[in-house]
Amino acid sequence: MxxxxxxxxxxxxxxxxxxxxxxxxxxxxxxxxxxxxxxxxxxxxxxxxxxxxxxxxxxxxxxxxxxxRKAGFEAALDAAGSIVGNLLQQPGGVRNLFNTRIMLEASLVREAALSAKKTDIAALKAALAANGDAIDDSEQFYQTDQEFHAVLYNIPGNPVYPAIHRAYSTWLAPQWGRMPRIADRNRINFSAHTAIVDAILLRDPDAAEAALRSHLAAAWDQVRLTFGDI
Amino acid sequence: MxxxxxxxxxxxxxxxxxxxxxxxxxxxxxxxxxxxxxxxxxxxxxxxxxxxxxxxxxxxxxxxxxxxRKAGFEAALDAAGSIVGNLLQQPGGVRNLFNTRIMLEASLVREAALSAKKTDIAALKAALAANGDAIDDSEQFYQTDQEFHAVLYNIPGNPVYPAIHRAYSTWLAPQWGRMPRIADRNRINFSAHTAIVDAILLRDPDAAEAALRSHLAAAWDQVRLTFGDI
DNA sequence: GTCGGTTTTTGGTATGACAAGACAGCAGGT
DNA sequence: ACCTGCTGTCTTGTCATACCAAAAACCGAC
CATH class of the missing domain: 1.10.10.10 (Winged helix-like DNA-binding domain superfamily/Winged helix DNA-binding domain)
Structure with a gap:
């Protein structure tokens, strides 16, 4: 043909x-x-x-x-990854991608505040606790930080979201991985996580979104401080 | 090597x-x-x-x-497209993807309600008017429907979103394109669009999100009615 | 200058060959 | 009987060459 x-x-x-x-x-x-x-x-x-x-x-x-290979949305995002990696190197690329992450996670915490089930709440609390225990171990903190956010992506029960989270982690790792990690910074992030969970427990989507946005905005400021404008 | x-x-x-x-x-x-x-x-x-x-x-x-080819997020999503196409054929695939679209557009209308600029508002109104004029021409209505949603994706000014919109349109077109198009259906969709714009004009993100969710949920019901459970 | 056919270029495929890594089976030592 | 090391085979990676058909470039007639 x-x-x-x-x-x-x-x-x-x-x-x-x-x-x-x-x-x-x-x-x-x-x-x-x-x-x-x-x-x-x-x-x-x-x-x-x-x-x-x-x-x-x-x-x-x-x-x-x-x-x-097991078919999955992760494979799809893997395929996109090679291009995204290039796009991130052009001006504004990282910012644009990170903004979509902020928006998506804002949605996720709203959703969580509105309809998180008991098991979701339990997972959130567990992830938060693990994150708190790791404040003095930056390596461990980074890990539990990721896992905390992963819980958010799991709450809707839609396999697309965990795949997106993995993609974000992979794509943004070059920036994140090279950021200085100090206990003070960890403490701030942990308290931000706590605020998010608290708002979710109160079933207050607006507060949850606000806490999430402030958290990620601060993270973005850190990135900019570290790398300059990108 | x-x-x-x-x-x-x-x-x-x-x-x-x-x-x-x-x-x-x-x-x-x-x-x-x-x-x-x-x-x-x-x-x-x-x-x-x-x-x-x-x-x-x-x-x-x-x-x-x-x-x-011009490097862009669209190219990245194109690369993912071949895999997504496969995923859509397995059970729940379309539903999962469509749910992410609902969530994303819910975010977009919230954003629009909170911070749409004059030019955005004008674009929204123009798209809505064009959509209204096309109620009796289903082909044209489908086109203007797409363009109305496209306006939402353009509001944040982040090039990632229009790319995602294009991807959604492409991926979900097989479902959408085979749906029956009747003027009554168009009328319902148009009034849903109107409700969304009204809420945005009132700067009411909750109402905007509610209107959007109801609109897309109805669209999904239509899809299910047409194709059965997928 | 335009049109239509012809020649050249270029991508798509087939075929055969060889190098080198991976793997299984065999042989020898313990 | 079990482990170890070697060897032969299988498989993939690469190369070279050839042929065909489609596209593009060319060229002459009008």
Whole structure:
């Protein structure tokens, strides 16, 4: 049809993965088997595999058989990651991305304040407690900080959000990771987290959003202080 | 080094694009020229081009020279698109994605109610008027509906949002496009749009969010009615 | 200058070959 | 019998070459 022989192979294997014939973790058939099955040259087979990999359906490590990957929104965001990484290096890129994060998390805490279930509340409290215990260990604090925010992304029960959180963490890690981490800073962040949880417990979405925005705005100021205007 | 010759080429060309040596719209050198320049086989060249295309840095139509693409968040979302398309076909996929859209647009209308500028208000009114004029022309109504929502995504002035809107439109078009379009339905949607704008004009974020949620929830019910549970 | 056909270029595919990493099975030592 | 190290095979990564068909460039007739 469209001059692209590999597309058929990609389509077929994609279907095969979705229908479960090829399950996550399975190995793709060897290239020569595929060329026999589809009656195409190895050139096309390799191209098809390459496309499948770029679509996130398989992971192709050099010199290894491609492994079928569990489909998920994370894979989609992984694919976008390579471009986002470039965009972040142009002026305003980080700011724009971080602003979307602020807006999204503002929504999440509103949602949490309005409809967090008991288990969500428990998870929030647990994450907050872990975060508080780690104030004097900046490495640990960073970790629990991430996990605290992750709880927020989990509350709606929509798998897209955790994937987005992972993406944010990955994309913004270069900035975050290089920021100075001191106990004082941790204390401020912890109290911000506490304020957010308190507002959620009070079922007050406006207060929760305000606390969240102030928290992330402060974090952004820190980033700007560290890196200058970006 | 580690077995992937194409990576060097990808890296070099990527840099070349970012540094402006290759501007948007330019054609990539012919494959045979690239193999001469990098002293590699055509196999590797083609693989590199394929990777660049999957990264969204170039568009490679069959039988045409690859064209350098303007880097942007849209390209990033395009790259994710091929995977999202698959995810939408599994149970709950569309619902999950649509829910994120509801949440995001809820945020956007809150933001609009709180801080829309005069020009934003004017754009909203214009989009609304155009939408109202198209009630009896379902094709036109669909168009102006899209544009009305697009205005919301433009208000924050963050280029990420319009890109997301385009992505939503593309991804959800298969559902939307096959929905029955009748003037009555258009009328309901138009009055929902009006309610949203009214709330924004009143600077009432809660009302705006409520109106938006009710609007999109109704739209979702329509989708479910049309397609059954998905 | 425009049009239509012809030549050249260029991408898509096939084929065969070789290098090198990964892996399994075999042989030898303990 | 078990562990260890080697070797042969399998598999992927890369290269070189060739052919075809589509696109683009070219060129001559009008």
């Amino acid at each position: 469209t001059g692209r022989a590999a597309d058929n192979v990609v389509q077929t294997i994609t279907n095969r993965i979705h229908s479960g014939v090829l399950a996550a973790g399975d190995l793709l058939p060897a290239e020569r088997d595929l060329m026999a099955e589809f009656d195409i040259s190895r050139t096309v087979v390799r191209e098809a595999v390459r496309v499948l990999a770029s679509h996130g359906l398989v992971t192709a490590k050099p010199r290894h058989r491609p492994v079928v | 580690t077995g992937r010759a194409a990576d060097n080429v990808v890296q070099t060309i990527t840099n070349r694009i970012h540094s402006g040596v290759l501007a948007a719209g330019d054609l990539l050198p012919a494959e045979r020229d690239l193999m001469a320049e990098f002293d590699i086989s055509r196999t590797v060249v083609r693989e590199a081009v394929r990777v660049l295309a999957s990264h969204g840095l170039v568009t490679a139509k069959p039988r045409h020279r690859p064209v350098v």
